[in-house]
Amino acid sequence: MIRGNDGSNNRRCGARKKDGDPCSVKVKEGDKRCFFHDPGKKEERRAAQARGGQANRALSLPIDVPDFVLETVSDLRPILAATMKRVLRHELSPNAATAVCNLANSLMKTFDDRDLRQRLQDLERLVAQSDKKKGLFDPDEG
Numbered sequence: 001m002i003r004g005n006d007g008s009n010n011r012r013c014g015a016r017k018k019d020g021d022p023c024s025v026k027v028k029e030g031d032k033r034c035f036f037h038d039p040g041k042k043e044e045r046r047a048a049q050a051r052g053g054q055a056n057r058a059l060s061l062p063i064d065v066p067d068f069v070l071e072t073v074s075d076l077r078p079i080l081a082a083t084m085k086r087v088l089r090h091e092l093s094p095n096a097a098t099a100v101c102n103l104a105n106s107l108m109k110t111f112d113d114r115d116l117r118q119r120l121q122d123l124e125r126l127v128a129q130s131d132k133k134k135g136l137f138d139p140d141e142g
């Protein structure tokens, strides 16, 4: 039994990693290998990997969630807030949240584009109107 000065267990896994270095994972007293290197825990490892795979699977909204409007930047706020909460509660993977964030950013760019087009149309309409009433804003006149 190997124990540190503070009484903690310093026993390490006896296996070697793929790069040849000794595995640094601590093992319980009586164990020679860690969870990852114990040949007797192959089935447990497989089950843990399957659970991990399930956790990483994309979560989707339930089919009965009413469709939501995404027309303005303000419409994004509750969705981003809900996404943050779900990540913090471990209900949504950070990867899925990153995808939501990227989509929100792309959507915001289309809002900017739409708003600029609208402002340009408004300006063009104003110029066309002032051309019709020529002389109204003519600085040489008056």
Ligand SMILES: [Zn+2]
Pocket (backbone or CB within 6 Å): 013, 014, 015, 023, 024, 025, 033, 034, 035, 036, 037
């Ligand atoms: Zn190990």
